[in-house]
Amino acid sequence: MPRWTNNAEKRLRNAAAELFEAHGYEAVTVTAIAERAGLTRRTFFRYFPDKREVLFPQTDEIGEAVAQAINIQPKDADAGVLVGEIITVLVRAGTVITSDRQAQRKRQTLIQSSPELRERSRTKLATTAATIESALTTRGEPDAQIIAAVAVDLLRTAYQATLEGDDNASFAEHVKRARTALRSFDSYSRLPAPVSDP
Amino acid sequence: MPRWTNNAEKRLRNAAAELFEAHGYEAVTVTAIAERAGLTRRTFFRYFPDKREVLFPQTDEIGEAVAQAINIQPKDADAGVLVGEIITVLVRAGTVITSDRQAQRKRQTLIQSSPELRERSRTKLATTAATIESALTTRGEPDAQIIAAVAVDLLRTAYQATLEGDDNASFAEHVKRARTALRSFDSYSRLPAPVSDP
CATH class of the missing domain: 1.10.10.60 (Homeodomain-like)
Known part of the structure; x- marks a missing residue:
């Protein structure tokens, strides 16, 4: 059955x-x-x-898999370790999902063709972020919201890059590349500090 | 008139x-x-x-202001400089918007009360990210998508933290804090490398 x-x-x-x-x-x-x-x-x-x-078969499972990976970490695990676990689960899921690139490309074209599908896609990713954020908040992680949001950005960015890229780079490589790009947000602290005087 | x-x-x-x-x-x-x-x-x-x-008066303007700040940068400006400009504009806009915390708190409560308002909020932020991404792509920035997505995450996270925080920290301080949290995505590279072997 x-x-x-x-x-x-x-x-x-x-x-x-x-x-x-x-x-x-x-x-x-x-x-x-x-x-x-x-x-x-x-x-x-x-x-x-x-x-x-019918076009979003796995999205909820990804959030739940990430939350589970967070839950089983030792209590003293810091944000770096938790992020490492999150990325590991995301890479595993993304690698499976993008293994059939042709089918996923058709799916992406469909989603882009319809406002209600684009809306559902955004809602699904927001739910995934909320699930991850909730798991991090339960552990007392103060930066739960931004970490969860960026994790989902990595998933979405690497998914699209894997389907659209012409170099056949893997999902994991696209995640790594996007993570490296995050450094530019930190390097800004070396500039004169307009942030403190907007 | x-x-x-x-x-x-x-x-x-x-x-x-x-x-x-x-x-x-x-x-x-x-x-x-x-x-x-x-x-x-x-x-x-x-x-x-x-x-x-009627509840989203400034959202489109923020994306356009950021795009304009990107457009006027010198051609050889690297991602760190562009991100610096993006953050400067976001902090300026967020500081103005959150200057009336009470009104914004009421607005947030309203948005959370209605599925169609939550949907519009997500659509607005997606449009803001798309506007920023487009400006970066025009400059040939290869990491346009992730940079734009994370910039909007910083805006949203700092906005909520400013309204919900009980310590009266400024919008700029919340942006700075969220940027610091991004380091955990980079520190993961010091762990054994499950990313390359999912």
Whole structure:
């Protein structure tokens, strides 16, 4: 039964991807997706709350996986260690997700084609950031909000760069590159200090 | 005429703030806002495309001010200099916006009370990031996306911290603190390297 269950979800996602590609996101109904997958509308709604959600299968899991990695760290782990764990989980997830670049490129094109999909994408990433922030706050990390926000930026930036880059660099390499770019925020402290006198 | 024009916009915003506080965001109509301001619905829609927008008066301007600051930098300015300029503009804008903490706290409570306002807030910040990213990309900055995303995170984090903090620290101090927290993303490179072997 669980096997069939997972299979149903996958069939629905594949059917949706094929129909979206053929007809565009707006024109495809949940009924059409279910029919193509050989399932019912009722089954569709057992797996996805709405049509949009079929395009965001893993996003919630990423936030939860990161939160879990934070929770199991020793109590005295500092922000550097926690960030290291966060990045490790993000790189693992991003590497799996971007392993099929062609499918992900189609997904990205679809999301960009629809305001409601762009909105859902932003909401999903905001939820991921909130999940990570909550796990960090529970540990008493004072910089929970900015760390969680930047972690999700790294995920999003590396995801897009992996799909759009023409050099076949890996997801992990794009994360590393984006992390290095963060240094420019710190180097600013060497300039005269307009921050203290705006 | 321009003086009267600006005054109308301000009257509409004040009327909206008062009505939202008294009755909640959902219950207040554009007609009611216009009436309270002594103006017509038509005048309202000359300044704001919809009811939500009345709560986001400055957001677009911030992105444009940052883009302008980037555009006027010398061609050989490196990422550190550009980031310095971005932070300077953000601190200036954030300091002005948070000068009336009580009004901004009410605004934040309202935004959190409504899914459609939370959505608009995310869209606004995404637009700000896109404006900054575009200005950086035009200069050939390869890390435009992550720099723009993190700049907007600094704005949002410092804004919330300034309103929620009980120590009366300034917006500039909160930006500085959040920038310092970014170091933990770099310190991770001193750990064993799981990034290259996810």
